[in-house]
Amino acid sequence: MTDWTDACATDAIDPEDVVRFDHGGRTFALYRSPDDRWYCTDGLCTHEQVHLADGLVMDHLIECPKHNGQFDYRTGQAKRAPVCVNLRTYETRVDGDRVLVRIG
Amino acid sequence: MARRDYSLLGPDAQRAVETGLAAAEWYHTDIPRAEMKALMARTDAPAIRDTAIWLGLMVAFAGIAIWLWPSWWSVPFWLAYGVLYGSASDSRWHECGHGTAFRTAWMNTAVYHLASFMIVRNPVTWRWSHARHHTDTIIVGRDPEIAAMRPPAAARMLLNFAGIPDIIAGLSRMLLNAAGRLDPEEATFVPVSEVPKVILVARIWTAIYAATIALALATQSILPLMVIGLPRLYGAWHFVLVGYLQHAGLADNVTDHRLNSRTVLMNPVSRFIYWNMNYHVEHHMFPMVPYHRLPDLHARIRHDLPAPAPSMWAAYREVLPVLLRQLRHEDAFLRRDLPPTARPYRAEFHADVSAGAPGVPAE
Numbered sequence: 001m002t003d004w005t006d007a008c009a010t011d012a013i014d015p016e017d018v019v020r021f022d023h024g025g026r027t028f029a030l031y032r033s034p035d036d037r038w039y040c041t042d043g044l045c046t047h048e049q050v051h052l053a054d055g056l057v058m059d060h061l062i063e064c065p066k067h068n069g070q071f072d073y074r075t076g077q078a079k080r081a082p083v084c085v086n087l088r089t090y091e092t093r094v095d096g097d098r099v100l101v102r103i104g
Numbered sequence: 105m106a107r108r109d110y111s112l113l114g115p116d117a118q119r120a121v122e123t124g125l126a127a128a129e130w131y132h133t134d135i136p137r138a139e140m141k142a143l144m145a146r147t148d149a150p151a152i153r154d155t156a157i158w159l160g161l162m163v164a165f166a167g168i169a170i171w172l173w174p175s176w177w178s179v180p181f182w183l184a185y186g187v188l189y190g191s192a193s194d195s196r197w198h199e200c201g202h203g204t205a206f207r208t209a210w211m212n213t214a215v216y217h218l219a220s221f222m223i224v225r226n227p228v229t230w231r232w233s234h235a236r237h238h239t240d241t242i243i244v245g246r247d248p249e250i251a252a253m254r255p256p257a258a259a260r261m262l263l264n265f266a267g268i269p270d271i272i273a274g275l276s277r278m279l280l281n282a283a284g285r286l287d288p289e290e291a292t293f294v295p296v297s298e299v300p301k302v303i304l305v306a307r308i309w310t311a312i313y314a315a316t317i318a319l320a321l322a323t324q325s326i327l328p329l330m331v332i333g334l335p336r337l338y339g340a341w342h343f344v345l346v347g348y349l350q351h352a353g354l355a356d357n358v359t360d361h362r363l364n365s366r367t368v369l370m371n372p373v374s375r376f377i378y379w380n381m382n383y384h385v386e387h388h389m390f391p392m393v394p395y396h397r398l399p400d401l402h403a404r405i406r407h408d409l410p411a412p413a414p415s416m417w418a419a420y421r422e423v424l425p426v427l428l429r430q431l432r433h434e435d436a437f438l439r440r441d442l443p444p445t446a447r448p449y450r451a452e453f454h455a456d457v458s459a460g461a462p463g464v465p466a467e
């Protein structure tokens with residue numbers, strides 16, 4: 001199970017919120033949904049490379065802080081212009097009070 | 105600086121990319137995440153209320169004006185209807201384009217399309233244009249939405265109070281798009297995948313205008329055009345009046361909205377028509393915050409911003425002398441002083457602006 005990376009404590013993210021997580025020279029966005037599930041995507045918006053962790057989580061959408069483009073963070077799908085390119089997503093799991101991410 | 109070239113395809117555009125001004129990192133006031141989240145939170149209620157008032161008043165004013173037509177007594181009602189059609193549509197286009205006015209997506213989309221039609225801005229093209237305005241605010245050669253260029257195009261700026269240059273540009277773009285083509289400048293910011301949508305909207309609009317003109321001809325009356333189309337001219341003055349204050353006379357080619365944007369305190373009627381976009385520094389710094397929370401955002405960060413203009417009148421007293429000066433000396437601009445509580449401008453990016461460049465009025 002060496003490909004699972006410890007990202008943060010479960011209580012480091014409020015429900016319906018996002019935090020930034022940097023690892024191995026890359027940046028990710030880690031989400032906690034309103035129904036208490038964890039998700040992970042690439043950290044930068046596919047439109048103009050802005051950190052999504054500064055954006056707003058509403059239900060299962062992340063809204064980018066720069067031009068209000070939206071993605072479904074569960075699937076990475078681009079949902080509202082000006083974002084057109086989907087985000088890459090990563091598997092997550094909870095181990096005790098830690099959130100782990102499988103970074104491919 | 106040499107004469108500015110505002111074309112998105114010209115030498116200034118190229119220079120902005122080479123010097124790192126394009127898509128640069130901009131200054132933001134620090135706000136703890138929890139507070140920011142509260143400010144960004146979405147709700148439908150304020151925009152539903154405001155939209156009901158907006159559309160309700162439009163129906164009422166147009167109804168009375170049609171009823172009184174062709175008496176001169178109809179004029180005040182046309183003027184009121186015109187401002188709601190030709191000016192309030194600008195702010196509704198803007199807020200719903202950001203997707204912040206309503207929480208519910210379809211409500212933003214519906215009002216966005218309606219307002220885009222009224223203001224004659226293709227909703228697809230202008231979404232991309234406005235994204236560029238936020239990425240490269242008042243960067244010469246990059247920002248397609250600079251209303252007050254240097255030197256100021258005085259005649260054009262004045263004619264826009266009656267909507268004339270805008271409507272000529274808007275309708276000719278509409279016809280060009282309806283013919284299946286894009287202007288070369290539009291093509292620099294509209295992705296190829298979006299072009300069919302641009303063309304579809306232009307064709308629908310062309311059909312609506314053609315039907316309105318046909319009705320006017322059939323009834324031998326301009327009444328149909330008084331309701332659809334002409335209010336974009338006779339009601340444009342308010343959005344132009346408040347819109348020029350957003351950036352006119354301030355610095356260009358900087359990466360700090362405190363230097364190139366202006367917050368103006370305004371009367372409640374103008375704020376309703378303008379949907380609080382008078383808090384313009386705040387909006388540019390944090391475009392995620394809905395219009396109805398901008399007064400709160402202003403209160404939260406005002407310690408870090410230049411003092412707002414206390415009224416439209418005060419703002420114009422500041423702007424007009426600079427614009428007149430720019431007619432002869434286009435490098436003139438107004439430097440915004442920060443209060444002692446503010447984080448200073450980043451000298452590494454804004455050395456000339458911070459120190460006051462030659463020919464710059466330092467008031």
Ligand code: FES
Nearest residue numbers: 045047048064069
């Ligand atoms: S940078 Fe994310 S929407 Fe533009």
